[in-house]
Amino acid sequence: MTSVTSISTLIPGNASAMPTSSARTVMQLTDVSVFYGAYEAVRGTTMPIREHQITAMIGPSGCGKSTVLRSLNRMNDLINGARIQGTITFHDQDLYAPNVDPIQVRRRIGMVFQKPNPFPKSIYENVAYGLRINGIKDNLDGRVEKALRDAALWDEVKGKLNTSGLALSGGQQQRLCIARAIAVQPEVILMDEPCSALDPIATGKIEDLMHELSRTFTIVIVTHNMQQAARVSHYTAFFTAEVDDKQVRHGRLVEFNDTGRIFTNPNDKRTEDYITGRFG
Amino acid sequence: MTTATAPAKRSAATPDLSRAALPLRRRAIDLTARLLMVLAVLAAGVPLLLVIYHVLAKGVGIVDLDFLTADIPVRARVAGPGMGPAVVGTLIITGAAALLSIPLGVLGAVYLNEYGKQSLLARVIRTMADVMTGVPSVVMGLFILVVWVLAVGEQTGFAAALALACLMLPVIIRSSEEMLRLVPDELRQASAALGARRWRTTVSVVLPAAISGITSGAMLAIARAAGETAPIVVVAGTVTWTNWNLFEGNNTTLTAQIFKNAVEPFEAAHGRAWGAALTLMMIVLVFTILARFIAGRFAIKNR
Numbered sequence: 005m006t007s008v009t010s011i012s013t014l015i016p017g018n019a020s021a022m023p024t025s026s027a028r029t030v031m032q033l034t035d036v037s038v039f040y041g042a043y044e045a046v047r048g049t050t051m052p053i054r055e056h057q058i059t060a061m062i063g064p065s066g067c068g069k070s071t072v073l074r075s076l077n078r079m080n081d082l083i084n085g086a087r088i089q090g091t092i093t094f095h096d097q098d099l100y101a102p103n104v105d106p107i108q109v110r111r112r113i114g115m116v117f118q119k120p121n122p123f124p125k126s127i128y129e130n131v132a133y134g135l136r137i138n139g140i141k142d143n144l145d146g147r148v149e150k151a152l153r154d155a156a157l158w159d160e161v162k163g164k165l166n167t168s169g170l171a172l173s174g175g176q177q178q179r180l181c182i183a184r185a186i187a188v189q190p191e192v193i194l195m196d197e198p199c200s201a202l203d204p205i206a207t208g209k210i211e212d213l214m215h216e217l218s219r220t221f222t223i224v225i226v227t228h229n230m231q232q233a234a235r236v237s238h239y240t241a242f243f244t245a246e247v248d249d250k251q252v253r254h255g256r257l258v259e260f261n262d263t264g265r266i267f268t269n270p271n272d273k274r275t276e277d278y279i280t281g282r283f284g
Numbered sequence: 285m286t287t288a289t290a291p292a293k294r295s296a297a298t299p300d301l302s303r304a305a306l307p308l309r310r311r312a313i314d315l316t317a318r319l320l321m322v323l324a325v326l327a328a329g330v331p332l333l334l335v336i337y338h339v340l341a342k343g344v345g346i347v348d349l350d351f352l353t354a355d356i357p358v359r360a361r362v363a364g365p366g367m368g369p370a371v372v373g374t375l376i377i378t379g380a381a382a383l384l385s386i387p388l389g390v391l392g393a394v395y396l397n398e399y400g401k402q403s404l405l406a407r408v409i410r411t412m413a414d415v416m417t418g419v420p421s422v423v424m425g426l427f428i429l430v431v432w433v434l435a436v437g438e439q440t441g442f443a444a445a446l447a448l449a450c451l452m453l454p455v456i457i458r459s460s461e462e463m464l465r466l467v468p469d470e471l472r473q474a475s476a477a478l479g480a481r482r483w484r485t486t487v488s489v490v491l492p493a494a495i496s497g498i499t500s501g502a503m504l505a506i507a508r509a510a511g512e513t514a515p516i517v518v519v520a521g522t523v524t525w526t527n528w529n530l531f532e533g534n535n536t537t538l539t540a541q542i543f544k545n546a547v548e549p550f551e552a553a554h555g556r557a558w559g560a561a562l563t564l565m566m567i568v569l570v571f572t573i574l575a576r577f578i579a580g581r582f583a584i585k586n587r
């Protein structure tokens with residue numbers, strides 16, 4: 005425990021340590037713990053997700069970034085035995101309230117996965133899929149084109165929309181997955197290490213893209229790449245894994261702050277160590 | 285001088301990459317393994333080729349349009365065509381069995397892999413399917429004889445289709461489930477993350493991704509069913525004229541006729557048996573090629 009001040013950011017309702025911003029809070033995690041069966045993978049996370057901002061989650065492997073990210077659109081429901089404690093609100097509605105339909109949640113909070121996972125369908129059908137399942141039938145072509153343009157992929161694929169999405173390069177596939185996610189016009193897009201399989205050029209494209217997209221969408225991104233977090237995000241959440249008295253490892257949110265602060269003047273020694281590469 | 289020595293030096297350092305440089309033991313093992321593989325291929329291939337050769341040699345002179353359409357002679361010693369009733373019987377009985385078992389089998393597999401997973405019910409169904417796969421076909425024939433034929437009071441083509449469907453069902457369930465299992469979970473997650481319900485994900489993503497494998501499995505089951513004899517003889521009886529009605533009257537299939545004619549002492553009957561064998565082989569071949577073609581078309585879409 006290097007710092008007591010940082011702990012204050014973890015205490016529910018204590019927003020004073022967080023950067024003030026004019027951006028509205030779209031989602032709010034309050035004292036969220038996520039369990040896999042009896043194992044508490046992440047303990048007591050409290051942080052906001054601000055509208056039209058990019059929030060980055062960083063931290064060492066296994067500290068629960070993906071776990072928290074998946075809990076934001078109830079993808080954890082698909083994992084046997086996964087459950088959460090605490091509350092996650094979306095526009096002040098409890099996401100885990102019994103009457104909430106996870107399908108409705110996921111239609112508003114989309115996701116891009118670490119590994120590009122286009123459907124074994126044509127490029128066009130990949131993007132149109134989300135529209136079709138949402139019952140959107142008018143102007144499919146236009147919507148598909150717009151999504152592909154917004155994902156900076158249109159120029160590369162416009163001549164071969166009917167070829168398989170799997171025939172694209174890894175970076176193109178990832179942008180196709182982004183196009184697929186934004187085609188349905190979600191409010192929030194969750195990205196789990198979207199660039200980890202990509203070369204620097206494709207990564208640069210996707211980073212530029214995120215900047216563009218943040219005008220219309222709210223973005224939460226998990227990344228292992230510190231520079232990337234520093235480059236693209238407005239807010240950064242630093243997680244780490246802690247061993248408690250019973251020798252069980254839990255993921256903890258150490259510090260949430262605006263990215264500038266985290267990277268120049270972090271409150272917590274552990275954040276500083278991690279960022280400067282002195283971690284572990 | 286230097287130029288003369290340089291190549292010599294280099295060649296001394298050059299590794300000998302030739303096969304002859306390998307130790308004798310490794311070469312011997314390699315040779316033995318190759319020989320064994322060739323023997324295995326021969327052991328599998330030669331009987332197959334002999335079967336095809338014999339069926340072709342004996343059947344080619346017999347199968348013609350007349351043979352495929354004419355009624356079966358009532359008296360076995362009479363020479364001449366045909367096998368029409370058996371061709372029709374094979375097609376409609378196997379077809380009906382496929383219609384009964386494929387949708388049910390695929391739905392069962394979808395339940396097992398997408399919904400039931402490791403639940404108790406799913407595990408019970410899986411075990412039952414495995415056990416059912418091992419049930420001898422004649423036993424399945426007797427089962428249908430007891431629960432259907434005796435209840436209805438008549439041997440029919442439909443009873444045969446039921447017996448074949450029961451034989452095909454577990455095979456289709458297990459092979460389809462295997463194919464569904466091969467569909468990566470990432471695709472299901474991607475679909476779920478777009479707000480698709482599970483049935484939607486299954487219909488629009490999982491089944492299309494697995495369809496070519498499911499088709500192959502179903503076709504194998506059909507080919508096997510078309511080759512069954514015992515349950516047909518038990519529950520469909522036999523008939524010498526074409527019966528298009530599955531639900532009324534006896535029926536017959538090529539396999540049943542092969543059996544029936546082959547045990548007759550007459551040359552003419554033997555000829556018809558060979559002709560029926562060739563016809564059955566052709567039917568199965570046509571269906572297999574058709575299935576490969578369909579599966580191939582889906583596969584191209586997938587790639």
Ligand SMILES: Nc1ncnc2c1ncn2[C@@H]1O[C@H](COP(=O)(O)OP(=O)(O)OP(=O)(O)O)[C@@H](O)[C@H]1O
Nearest residue numbers: 040045063064065066067068069070071072083255
């Ligand atoms: N499906 C699961 N079932 C059980 N435990 C899981 C599951 N997924 C993750 N965990 C556990 O939860 C903890 C956090 O995992 P998580 O995948 O969230 O880490 P992460 O921070 O995303 O790591 P990485 O940076 O390597 O992706 C780990 O201890 C992991 O073993």
Ligand SMILES: [Mg+2]
Nearest residue numbers: 069070071196
């Ligand atoms: Mg992760």
